[in-house]
Each structure stands twice: as structure tokens, then as C-alpha cells.
Amino acid sequence: MATDLQTPKANTEIGEINKYDFHTESKAVFKARRGLDRDVVAQISEMKGEPDWMRDFRLRSLEIFNAKPMPKWGGDIDIDFQDIYYYLKPTEGHGRTWDEVPQEIKDTFEKLGIPEAERKFLAGVKAQFESEVVYGSLKEDLAKQGVIFLDTDSALREHPDLFREHFATVIPPTDNKFAALNSAVWSGGSFIYVPPGVHIEFPLQAYFRINAENMGQFERTLIIVDEGASVHYVEGCTAPMYSTESLHSAVVEIICRRGSRCRYTTIQNWANNIYNLVTKRAVAYADATMEWVDGNLGSKLTMKYPAVYMVEPGARGEILSIAFASQGQHQDAGAKLVHAAPHTTGQITSKSISKNGGRSSYRGLVRVEHGAKNSKCNVVCDALILDPQSRSDTYPYIEIMDKDVSIGHEASVSRIGEEQLFYLMSRGLTEHEASTMIVNGFIEPLVKELPMEYAVEMNRLIQLQMEGSVG
């Protein structure tokens, strides 16, 4: 099926695909070939019409990627990098038709109650979710306040200076092999700039201006929250991300200036063949607060450790992470907090669920630098294991260079207790209803942090995940 992608298909929906697209006329873009080398990277940059500095940045990143060894920890990664398409022109919706979408995926959309219009987009049949009407007026409001909310490619074109000043400053390509890969081949993602003192009252959602590129394999997101400003960004959705490609490797960089506040919420549910290897990091300046809310379901292997570097006094970092690993899935998720200034406060809450032989790991690092006096950090990780075939591990790393700090760590692993099940069943709940209720209760601390519609979907999703889990 993947070969279909090389030839542009007649697309009956092309008329709807819209005015914001820049490459519609350029048919050459569909010829990006499989594999990764200098030519492919240069071609991606050229197709996008990027400035030289970006092209050079990409090429340099490719060299770093080639030079870096694969990570030796986390999970087993078996990827043939030469067997992947690194750039797919989004306008043709990956050239897939609704008939080609597996029945299983369609059924899940049905069960989740995903609106018809969104289903085609999510399955990669349509490139653009028709939300321009909603988004149009919203965009106007935001623009009046000086907020920039664009896909990352457009931001590079429309705000070159602001872009260049911050891009790759939080996560340089040298950070890790997959950050280097993303730096070489990135496409799409979101760019947000919130001017000083501006508070965006409602969660900004990628949904509003979603397109295939935005949800691509190598998206690159950059958020700058200026002094005293605040924003809540919500990424992803609970529908299964269906892709014929097997690698998703995103980079998300966030800069929280003095006194600002940013919350970044992700709920992702990947198909079982996907390697989801993501680097997410924020820098928090004086009295700024950064919160990551990160929900990971599905995928073959997820490695994701959202980080907050607290670099000035009074900065706060909070990470709430949840992972659900089922059959054939390994969730290696966690968090990283670096206290690099006095009076900084950190909190990590990690919850993981393993069932049907799934494996979940918490991997976390808390580092307190010299001189970060009076800093506080608390780590709580709870794991719930639903059956004897499943597995959970905890890898907490704590490095403390200053003694004048307070660090707490608690970890618990529990199995769904026979006694809890019996108690609920003795009140008329079936075994499946009872265990679903226990699991939903377990993740409640995360779900209550989600915007309403996501919370509802999340609960439904857990219900689906639980189906058939108890014999």
C-alpha cells in the first residue's frame, strides 16, 4: 500500500483542501523517496522553500543523527531507517481511501463516538479537518491580542526572526539520536507565541487547525510564553492514530518566561505498530510554571520523558504522566525535572497500567544542581497490573548536588485486588464493569485535569482498552 504514496492520486476532495495550503500546485513534492540521506533532507527543505539556515541546520542534524548510537536503555528499537518515507505531502491525504482503512479502526471510531467528519481525517483519508469556520473567528480574536498560532512551517515563513531566535534552543539536535532525526526531517507541528501578560482563557487545541502535516510523523512544536502570560495547549486525541509508517518522532520545545504559565496536555493512542519516540522539554524562568499532562496509550514502544528545566528562582515544574500498556506494547514513559536555581518546586506524578502482557516502565530523573537551595521535589509513581502476564518497572534516578533541599519519592505497585473486585461485584457490577471502574478510578487524578470532552473520551477509551481483558 505504501507504494501508492509515490503517485499522486486523483483526489475528489481536492476542492475542499484549502487556501492555506502552499504546495498544491507543486506535483514534484510527491516524489520524495523512501530512505534517509543528504539528498532526501535537502529535498525536504527545498520542497518547503526554506531559508538556507534551516537547510544547513537539517543537514548538520542528519550528520549528528548518523553519528549517534541508538539508545541502549528504554525499549528494544528495531527500525530500518532506510525503509521509511520522511516526507509526505499532506494535501492528498496520504492517497488513502476510506475503504482501505481497517475495519478495526473504523469500529473504534464508532465506539468512541468520533464525528463523521473527523474520522476520515484521523484515518488519513482526508488531509484537513474542516474546522476552519470555528477556527477562523478564534484566530481573529487571538490575532488581536498578538497571539501567533500557526503550523510550524508557516511560522518559519511568516515570523522568521522570532522563529530563528528560539528554534532548537531548548532541544538542540545533539540532545539525542531521535531529536537529531527530527531536526533533520521535521515537518508540521504547532508554533505558538503568547505576548507578555496575555492570558488565553480556553485551551488551544491542535484540533482547531488540524491537518495531516500537523499530525505528521516528525512534527516539531515550539511554544513561547512571554512574561506573565498563560496558555493551555492540548495536543492529540483519543482516536487511534492510524499510520502505515512505523515511526513517530516529535520534538516539543517550550519557553516559559518570567511569571508565565504553560500547560501542555497530550493524549495519544497509537496503533500497535508504531515506535513513538518523542523529546519534550520546557525551560521555566523566574516564577514561571510549566505543567505537562501526558497520556500515552497504544504503540509498540513509547519512549517519552517530558522535562522541565527550572533555571531561575521560583520556577515550578509539574509532570503528570499516564501510560496504558496492553498486549505487545511497551510504554517507557516518565519525566525529568532539573532544579538549576534556588526555591524551585517540582512534582512528578506517574501512573501506569499494564494488561494482557503489556509492559510499562516509569523512568524518571530529578536533578538538583549546586546552589539550588530550598528547592523541593516530590515524586509519586503508582503502577497497576491487571494480570500475571503483565509487567511494570520503576527506574527512578535522583541526583542531588545541594544538601539544602527536600526530595520525596514514593512508589507503589498494585494488582487489581480480588477483594476490590469482589466488593464491587457484590453490589451487582459484572467483573468487567468492576475492573473497568477500578482502572478508571486509578487514572482519575489525571482525567480530572483534562478538558471535559477529552475526559469523556478518555474514559470511553479506557473502557475499550479493558474490553475482553478479564476472562
Added chain:
Amino acid sequence: MTHVLKIENLHVAVDGKEILRGVDLEIKQGETHALMGPNGSGKSTLGLVIAGHPGYEVTEGRILLDGQDVLEMSPDERARAGIFLAFQRPMTIPGVRMADFLRHAATNVRNPDRKEGEELMPMREFRRELREKMEQLKIDPEFARRYVNDGFSGGEMKRAEILQLAMLQPKFAILDETDSGLDADAVRLASKSIAEIGRDKMGLLIITHHDKLLEHNPPDFTHVMLGGRIVESGGPELAKELHQYGYERIRAAHPDADRANQQMLEREKEKEVASAG
């Protein structure tokens, strides 16, 4: 039709060790039975086995509800058939709100044929009823939003059990030490709530050390359990006697059962030490 819960020659073992050694008991709708006996005699086990706890193995005997074989039913089927156990030690379910749990439970018990995923009882109707019942039991409305038994005091847990009883309105209710942990006022409220469901509608089996709950719910029958058997049955006067004079006479009259009781008690202690270690 008068509902009947009938227990015949019930033998129960855990890890191959017998705990119940031939229990016979018949409870009819409208009757209140007191089940008394010293520690380790098997009273709580009987309650758990009737409710369907998976940790116990029934080696012999039958439990029938209106002639239907209860032992063939899963715990939830038993609940839907009208059996309720107020737990001596209720379980904590973190993150699950009392109200959500109760709405689910009430819906299932009231519509025994409900399939999973079908509609729950209407929210308004449920809330109104829950609020009413909570008021009667003098339970803080905030309770509905709290997680099931999470951080509850002993008394709060027992009240919550009575609230569940009131919402589920079973045919047969087993109250296992429900009065321990309750003050006099709470016992009175609990009894009132039982009266409101209608003593005539329910068969009650009250397992207790105390006479608090029995004072408000005078038993029609009293049974004494010792060493995994019911060794004596009588009327309300037997309950009074046991409260006043303890189990000396009973132990002396049934030396075999008393010996069995001692052994069971020791095994229980060993198990506790082992699990604590």
C-alpha cells in the same frame, strides 16, 4: 410469594482446611436472625460465602434462594438476585466516586437483565433518591463525591454500607458487625433505615458481638456458631443470655465444636502473623 434463603449442610474450606462444617439455616422474608458466636467461629465466612467470595471453596452442601442454586451464581448475579452483604471491612476503591459506584450498582440490581453498556438509571432520579437516603441517614451530601471508602472513618464506612443497603433494597441482607464502629445515634439511624426498607420485605441476618443493633431489631431467631457449625438456635432470649453470660455454657455443652473453634482461631492467628511478616 415469601422469599426463602436456605442453607443446607454447608461445608467450606480454605487451603484445604475446613472452616464451615455443616451449616443449616433457613431465613424467610420478614424474619430477623441473629448470628452470634465467639471469634473464629466462622460467622463472617458464612456471610462471605453467601455473597460469593472467590477465596472460599464450598466442599459440600447447598445454598438456595427461592429454590435457585446460589452457588452456581457469580457474586454480581447474587446481588441482582437480591442478596446483600454489609461488609465488616469494606474495600477502598480510590478514584471512584460513591455516587458513580452507587448509580451503577443500583441500576444493575434493579434491572437484573441489564447488559453492560446499556443506559444507567436517569441521573436526576438517582440523585434525588440518593440525597433523600443520605438525609435519612444523616450523611453529609459531600459523601457522594468522595471516593469509595477512601479515607473514611470506621463509622463512616459502616454508614456507607447501610446507605448501599438502602439504595439496593435486597431480599436478603447480611449485616456483618455493622454495629461495631457506630455510636448509639448511628445505630438508631441504621435501624430506622432498615425499618424504612421494611422489615417485612427483607430477610435479615445480623452477625454481631454487641446487642446494639439487636436492641432496635429484635431477632425472631438467634443462632450460635461454634467451630464452624450452628450449635444452638433459639429465640430472642438466647441472644440476651449470650450478652449477659457469654459463651461458657455453650462451650461446655459442645466440647468438640469448642476444640474445633480453638484450632480455627489459632490458624487464623498464624495466618495473620505470616501475612504481617
